[in-house]
Amino acid sequence: MRQNEGSLQSLIGTEPAADPAFVFDGAPLSRTELSRTIDQTVAWLAAHGVGKGDVVAIWLVNRLEWVAILFAAARLGAIVAAVNTRYRSAEVAHLLRLSGAKLLVVEAAFRSIDFAAILADVAKADVPALRKLAVVGADAIPAHWPCVRFDAFDRPYPPAPPPQDDVDVPVLLYTTSGTTKGPKLVAHSQATLATHAVSVARALQLSPQRHSMLAMLPFCGTFGMTGLLAFLAGGVTIHVLDAFEAAPALEILSEHGITHAFGSDEMFRRILALTDLPRPFPRAQVFGFAAFQPGWRELAAEAEARGLPLFGLYGSSEVQALFSIGRPSDAFADRIEGGGWPMSPEALVRVRDTETGALAAHGVSGEIEISAPSRFLGYFNNPEATRDAIAADGFFRTGDIGRLRGDGSFVYETRAGDAMRLGGFLVAPGEIEDELKACAGVADAQVVAVDLKGQARCVAFVISAQDLHEEPPQHDVLVARLRERLAGYKIPARIYVVDAFPVTDSANGVKIQRNRLRTMAMERIAAE
Template sequence: MKTHLWSLIDAHLAEHPDAVAFIEGERAITHAEFDLLCRRTVAWLDAQGIGKGDRVGVWLVNRVEWLALFFALARVGATLVSVNTRYRSEEVSYLIEKSGARLLVLQLGFRKIDFAGILDAMDPASLPALQAIAVVDASPATPARLLGRPVVPFDLHMREPVQGLDESDPTACAILFTTSGTTKGPKLVMHPQRTLVDHAWRCAHAYGMDADGAVMLAMLPFCGVFGLNGVLAAFAGGAPVVLVDTFDGPQAARLLADHRVTHTFGSDEMYRRILDTAPADRPFPAARLFGFGAFTSSFSEYAHEACARGIPLAGLYGSSEVLALFSCQPMTLPVQARIEGGGLPVARGDATVRIRDVQTGALLPAGQSGEIEIGAPSLFLGYDHDQDATAEAVRPDGFFRTGDLGHLRADGTFVYESRMGDAIRLGGFLVNPVEIEAVLKRFDGVADAQVVAVEIDGQTRVVAFLILTDGARLAETDVMAQMRAQVAPFKVPTRVWFVDAYPVTLSSNGVKTQRNKLRDLALARLAEPVAAAGA
């Protein structure tokens, strides 16, 4: 199997060049038109002096030009540096400086994002490698210089498309994704064309995106693996991809229905917003697989309700290091098992998931929780310019240490439970906070629950933050009494606080609850008097 990105284009040009590849608003883009767009983009890059070994930051919302830049950069041997449009001055500056990007491609105006203002807040001297800034949709009003660098228009209509074959190295780094790090900024995850293309073919076949009538809605940003892997899989399978520049629940619900979408992937919060605006019964009759990543802890009951309405939800697992859509729970499983994160690896027998005891280091059998380790064709090349972090993350036998807690099932699937950093050692046992949260959320009047660990009098204890349903009132003492009757003493929260919302972060892959900020809030409140009731 060919492992160049361009092989995805060539496969469709040979069979159905006039078939629709992407739908952007009212515009349908065929495979032949996308090939032409990518070839013009290669010519544009050549004119900017971008070639083998160079790095280019792409700071755009979802649009077909993002994908054209990715294919074109890979063809000339350069690396795309994916920049989240939610990033602001410090984050963008860190990423451009750390990656050594020579060129930054952006659009100056998009809704409420002030790209020019963000650039103005950056220190030009901190970006020695950056030589120019390219602007998509440039106009006569576009500044001649930004960040002290010349501005060049992304003027593809002026370029003659390059011809010839793709002779790039499919094993060289083609893209840098960001992932959380232990320092002030994220680590940069390197992936070559080889892992991305192989994974795209496997996902297309395993998830049915190569089947007749398949259509995908791309809800997630391309700057993250969750968004990019999904669109590449659909493109590999020949399923038309409906593009949305940024996610909006009502708009997504309309597009799912209007385009008879069969496949989409998103976060639990995205599905919540979609289903809140969708008709009650079987709103999306064409749906075949709606995969989701659970980034908040309150989606289980909602997922059950969605499945009862005919929504084919299935839990996913993935990461920047092993790629998104790495696994998916089989649709043949009972609903409760199907909506858990994890599943069956898309690489089937070419991938191995194992569980290691975090205390003894021993490999564990099915049913016992430990750290998830993965060996698979989709593994990353390493962290850019960070050999120590790479060596810490990858075991000597090549397995990636995910930092996630989970367990194997007897049927060959696996279950993701939580991040290892979220797991809490209580009473000598390693406890997943989701276990405690699930009990709390069964209480009358509780809409959502989050549990974090803090040190109290030299010992680790759990505290809880609850969001109540409208009109509900609960006392902290009542909640704790109910917990004492239902769980082991070491799982009973020492304190319970009532809040209106949780702190969240808007990552490239979805909305995630910030447990670290909840811990900080808990520490700040521990000196306060016990609240008598919630409101």
Template sequence: MTEDHTFDGMIDTRLAMSSAGDGRPVLVEEGGRAVSVADFDRMTGQAAAWLRAQGVGYGDRVAVWLPNHVIWLALLFGAARIGAIVAAVNTRYRTAELHHILSSSGARLLVFESGDRHADFHAMIGALDFATLPDLTALAAIDAADLPPIQGVTVTHCTLDGVEPLPMQRASPTDPVMLFTTSGTTSKPKLVMHTQGSLSLHAYNCASAYGFDQQGASDLAAMPFCGVFGLNSALGALAGGAPIHVMPVFKLGPAIEIAKSAGITHFFGSDEMFRLMWQSDRSAFDHARLCGFGAFTPGLGGVLRQMAEAGLPLCGLYGASEVNALFSIQPLDMAIDKRLQGGGLPAAGKTAALRVRHPETGALCPDGEPGVLEIRAPTNFSGYFRNPAATAKAVDDEGYFHSGDAGYLRGDGSFVYLARNGDFIRLSGFLTDPAEIEEVIEGADGVAKAQVVGVTHEGKTRPVAFVLAEGGMTPDPDRVMAHTQSRLAHYKVPLMIVTVDAFPSTESANGLKIQKAKLREMAEARLAGTGA
């Protein structure tokens, strides 16, 4: 069958498989309800019709601020059907982060869940400055029909009940469909734009390269759909015919129960997720065929090796919003030490080209020599939304994406990912630019400037903030902390706020450079009780 690299094309392929006798569902919700291919096609058509009824048309952006849910995917596929674009919003985000995504994307509609036991999303939307969001004209909640207006904007109930489905349209692989948030300052976050073609082609590549298309395959969707890690694995499963077992959020007990009862074969998540599940009940992996992990937690290398030696099919992988998650995975037949490294063989096979460039000389590196990874593949992003300058800086004239990540080529078609370049911090599994936290802290009373570094505390990477006082004022650490807590996701809130007279710095060819390494040493000394 010829693959149609659109989202409707993926549904069409699954409908054909169903007509040929494949009765596997597309999704299985946490409560056990299975969503068949026909059901999902109908829901997609209903979501498309509902979006049109809200005034959403071709090229319009729809911000989706939801946990993993069947309606999340229905809205994405429904938007694709009418040529609209989804801007994904992490449910851990708070008002400041939400505002920047809405502003940068120019979203016309925001779909949200009114609240859960962790957050009041309705209240956070109410704290937005709507005067600076002229494109945002509609709001909708999936879980309530009687919410009061927010700053004069009616909150519609997002329900598909009784909606006449919109049939498949003539979508194009070049139609933009998704905006992911990547690292950048919160005033100008970069939104990574993918087309229907780049996401659906990558889904088919993943299906064949990672065994989603094999008999009996199934996927545990424990990572959030708002990021590439969660969405790409789900789309790969959908393209290959493997049922997606959806978890709204990862919880250890339910994850183990689903894995055992459904015989889950494919797991993707953080190293800590695998450690927790393995130590709690390793029989959860009795049917595991592939366990792709991101190395997000310091100090787990030895534990992961023990798990792999005991038979768990753990494999390191590589991905980024610009090139998709699951871009590559280390082969299972490699020696364990090599298999647990980041990187691997690209899902795109020979259609992907990788090279490594020396960061100082600019020369291309031979196999085995570390440098900065550059990647060209038909599944790469199409650019940073509304940011041609950033796109031109990241993608060269030959079409290679300059990842900024350190790694080296092995010479056998695979590569090894070593580390992110620069000062990015991996917090709670999310790659975070310290500037995002620093800008919010600098908005607190008494703070002139802020610098944030990551330190290891109780086995996890946590941010620590150093601040300079503003003209004659003395920042109150408790007030600064409260200021950040109300504006940032909890994992970005600093472990402590430290006021200093000056940041350690050194002169460089490009001007004064703040010594982040020195700040990190100062933070570690304070945590150890040896610093002033």
């Protein structure tokens, strides 16, 4: 078929390209076979009433059906809403209601996830647009809605209508990380997705002959989907994990000589912990990581010593993952920092002082603003939120704090909501957390800002080390140590020892609930 410039279909036709395009659960899939499955899925969707502007929600793990439905929806002018497999009933209902999905493609079962039980807690009245479920792996599941089996690959369906030509309308909806009012839906077009995929492939200089990728992040998030599309654009074979587990990831990395992979710091920590080999991945070239957990610098140093080169990244649902990355020529300390160099030569990054509103000079922290071909179309059916997020000149206000280096790269420091203005200065919590973790008896630390008698102060939570030979951390000792290392305005007003931090599972890893930590801090201070 004709491949429109900027379409998702154009990514498959990259020449020269490696075959297979994908390896799912050890089974190779050529590019010709991939195109055929997409054709079959286009016919299946059309036969079930999906057309231009209709929304199809996908609630699947990483499998061929996910890719085929996305590409097929693009051909029909339909829209895919990505549902995180970690979601439960309230979150699924919110996404279905907000997107207006008329069809939900869902797993019959996967490991311990009972999709039918979760859907049983979703009231039909809460999702009035939903008409039907398409079940992968079974004929039906117990549900309030009619079920059909997703059998696009098993039987022929009547030919679909001609493909849509508009690559600039919404085709994929990601969820944001969420607020108390529920996550927004970030709309991307074929053009924003495909253009960015090509930019990443070029920036990484991908070669079908020299490179291979392990896809271990969920397709429902931009981190997983961007890597998938970029390496498809680069003509590189992609080995897919249906869901991350360290043992099968280690096996694929080792047996297939994987050169590229992307994941969270925790993923790579778990993989490295399973092997005693000093340099287990001799072909590793670029392993990009997002730092969600404390101790990521120590992890990067260990990985480097064992021949696993980690590269800091930056991205978001709004500008897509892999927006930027460190370079091999960067000093190690710079290369592992979040941020790096934009993948697209057309991308522009600036930093705005959050107090004055003026653009910040190099080296000065402020809110990161981005203009790039990878920028989203807007928040789906939410023009007010879109207006708030986009500056008059088209730059996206990221809500992230960082600084420009002055050489074309930048550093991501923290979320704006997490950044603390102490003593008149913006302070990243990680700076204080790293110092606390260097203290004897401290295994982990988190720092948040609170209002204490009208003054912004920080409060620390620490987890004791499990080493029986070390004394539990003492407040006065920790404060004295920090006073030796940090400016006075960075010293925590309180340091509390806890057994664990409150966390939330997301598509890309486990994240600390910093808002909950702030509440805990205020409750404890009030109790005093």
